[in-house]
Amino acid sequence: MRRVAVVGAGMTQFKEHFDKGIKELIPEAVAEMEASVDKGFERSQIEAAWFGELTTSDGFPSGILADTLGLLDIPVTRVENACATGNDAVRNATFAVASGAYDVVLVVGADKVRESSARSTFWEWGALTRDMAWDFPLGLVAPANFALHAARYLHESPATREHMAKVAVKNHRHALTNPKAQMRFEITVDQVLNAPTVVAPFGLYDCTPQSDGAAALLVVSEDVVDRYTDKPVWVRGVGLGMDRVMHQHKSDLTTFPPTVRAAKAAYSMAGIEASDIDVAEVHDCFTAVELISYEDLGFVERFGAADFVDKDETTFEGSLPVNLSGGLKAKGHPPGATGVSQCVELFEQLRGDAHNQLDDPRYGLAHNIGGPTAVAAVTVLSSIKA
C-alpha cells in the first residue's frame, strides 16, 4: 500500500449555527481547508470524496456534498458510523488512496444537530441507535447510554465524580485559545459538581453541548504530496472496532471493547505503541468517557485513569496532553464533523501551527466512540512518514 498524507485541513466554528444550513457549512469548511494547502490546489484535482454525516439534514447527503461543492464529476460516498463517522470517513479515504485508486481525495464531516427542536431530538436520535421494540421506549437518551458505563466504572474503579469534573475543567481551559470552540470559558470543579443533573452521574458540565459544524481534509498519496506541501501529516494508522449493540449484552461496562479493537488496529498499522503518542483528541462526549478511553487506548493501565488525572498528565503541561482543542466537551460535537475536526486539530499540532502548540509533537491520535457504544474509530497521524 502507498503512504497517505493530509496536506490541507479546515473547519467551521462549532456552535449553534442557526443562520447556516448544511449547504452553507460544507463550503465554508472546504474553503478553509483549501486555503491551508501550502502550495495551493485546484478543486478540480479532487478525484473522489467521502462525506461523514450522521443525520440527514436537508436530504440526501452525498448529493448535497457534490452539489454544494460543484463536484459533480467525481464519486461521493456518504459514511455513517454513529459518532465514529468522521474518523471512519478518514479511514475509507485513506484506503482508497493507499490502494492506488486515487491520488487526491476529499474528506468532509458535517452535522446540523440544532436543525430540529430540542424536544424532537431525543426521539429522533433514539431511533438511530435503539432497538425499536426493546430499548427505544425505555427513554435511554444519549447521556444515559454512556452513564450506564460511567456508573459501573465509578463503582469498580478508584475514579470519582471529581475526576470526571477535572476532565471538564481541563477541556474548557484548553478551549480558551481555540477560535473554533463552542464553549470558550473556564469552569471550576465545584461548578461541575454542583451543576444540574442531566442523567446521574452526569451533571450539565459533564456533557457535550449540541453543536453544528463542518470540517474538511485533503488526503493525497505519497506520489503527489510534494505538489501540495513540504510539511505533510502522514496518516500512519486507521482502525475501526465494533461491539455488541445492546448494553445488556456487553459483559463489562467499565471498558469500551470497540476502542480497544480500533486502537490495536491503528497502532499495528502505524507500527507504534500507545506510549509513542504525544498528543491525543479523545472522545469526551461525557467526561467519564474520556477517563475510560485513556485505559482502552493504552495510555494507562486498567483503572489507572483517576491517578493519571490527579497527576495532571493530560493537561497542556502534562506528559500526554488530551483534547487541546477543548474536545467534544468544549469545542463542540457535530457528530459527522467531530472526528474530522480532531484530525484538523492534530494536523495543526503536527505542523507546529496550533493555537495550543506543543513543543514538536510527532504522533497524534484521534478517537471516537459512538452509537450504543458499539463502534469506535482511531486515527494515528504523524509528522514522520515511516
Next chain:
Amino acid sequence: MTAIVSIGTYLPTWGTAQGRVPGPDEDAVTLAVDAGRMALTDVDASTVRRVVFVSRDLPLFEGGNGAPLLAGLGLGEDIEIVEQIGGAPAVLDAITGAADGTLVVAADLAPAGAAAAMVGAEGTQITGLGRVVRSLPIQTRGRDGLVRNYQDPRLESVVGHASAVERLALADKPDVVAGTSVKGAAAFVDGKPPVLPVTGASSAIFALAALTELGTGGTVLALEQASASAAHVADAPVVHRDEVPFQDPLRLTETPGPDIAISLAAYERAFESKVRWDAGACDACGTLALPPRARCLSCGSESGWSYAPLPRSGEVYSGVTIHVPVPGLPTPYSLAIVSLDGVDVRALVKVTGVAAGTTEIGDRGTMVLRRVAVRSGVPDYSYALRPDAALEGGTR
C-alpha cells in the same frame, strides 16, 4: 356450588390516606396482572380456563387489553377472556356466576387497586343472594372520557344505596360493604365495617378478602350508585396480598412533545418475549438470549431457538437516573441493567415502585409487568425492576 380457591390483591406503592394512585407506569392491565399473579400463587395455571376482567378504567376500548393481561398472567393465548366494564356489583355477580376454572380480575385507578379471585371446585363456598340493577347516574363518563358528577352524596346514599339494599331484602346484615366509603358502609353493618382501600370494581374482591380479618365467613354487599349485589361466603377465603404501606405520590415532570413512535411490526415480534418474560433458548446449546435472536450469543448456532421462561429476580449491575426532561416520559426515572438470578442474562429495564435515583448497584429486586411507555396511543408493556426496597414502602 361455586367456590373461591384463592384471592390476590395488589395496591400501588403511591398514595395518601385517602387512597392509592397508580404509578406513572401502571394502568388497569398492569394492576390486574399484579393482583392476578397473587391469586395464582398456589394455583396450577393450567386449571385456569377463562378470565373475566372487570374495570371501568380499561386502557383501550379498541385495540385490546386481553392479550397483555393473559401474557402477563402467564396464561395461554387460547384462554377465553371477557373484558367487562363494571363496578363492584358486577364483580360479585361475575364470581357467583362463574364456572370452575374462572379467574375474575378487577382493577381501579381512583382510588387505585386491583384484586382477583380464582373460582374452582375446591375452596370457600360463595352463594349469590340477589341483585338489583337501577339507574341513578350520579357520576357519568361517556365516550369523551370526561367525568361529570352530580355532586349530591345524600341523594346517592338515600335513593341509591339505601333503597337498593332495601330491595335486596337480605336476611342478615352484611359484614363487609364494597363500593362505598367506610362512612357509607357503616349504615348497613353492625359495628365498625372493615376499611377497604378502593371503592370501584375491585372493592368487591377486597371485601371478600376482608373476611379473613374477621376470621369467618359472612355476607358481602357490593354497591354502585343505585345498584347492588350481595353474596354469602361460607368461610374466610385464602388471600395473598401485595399491599405495601403507601408513600407520597411521586412529583414528576411531564414534558409535552411529539408522539413516541412505534413500529407495530416490531411490537408484534417482541410481544411474547417482552410481556411473558421469556428468553430465546438456543435449540443447539440452550444459551438464553434476551431479546431472542437469530444467532446464538454462545455457540453461534443459527438453527433456531425456543421460548424459555426467565427468572423474575435479580441484582442491579449498573443503573442511571434521567433527570433531563424527556418528551412523553415523566421525569425523573431510573433505568437499570439487572443480572437475573441463576442465568447468564442481563436485562435493561426501568425501575418501578421506588423514587427515581434510590436504587444502587448491587440492590436486589423482582421483575414486574409495567406500562413502559404509551407510544402513539399504544400501551407498551414490558418488565421493570421492583427493588426489594419498594416492599418496605411507607413514608408515614
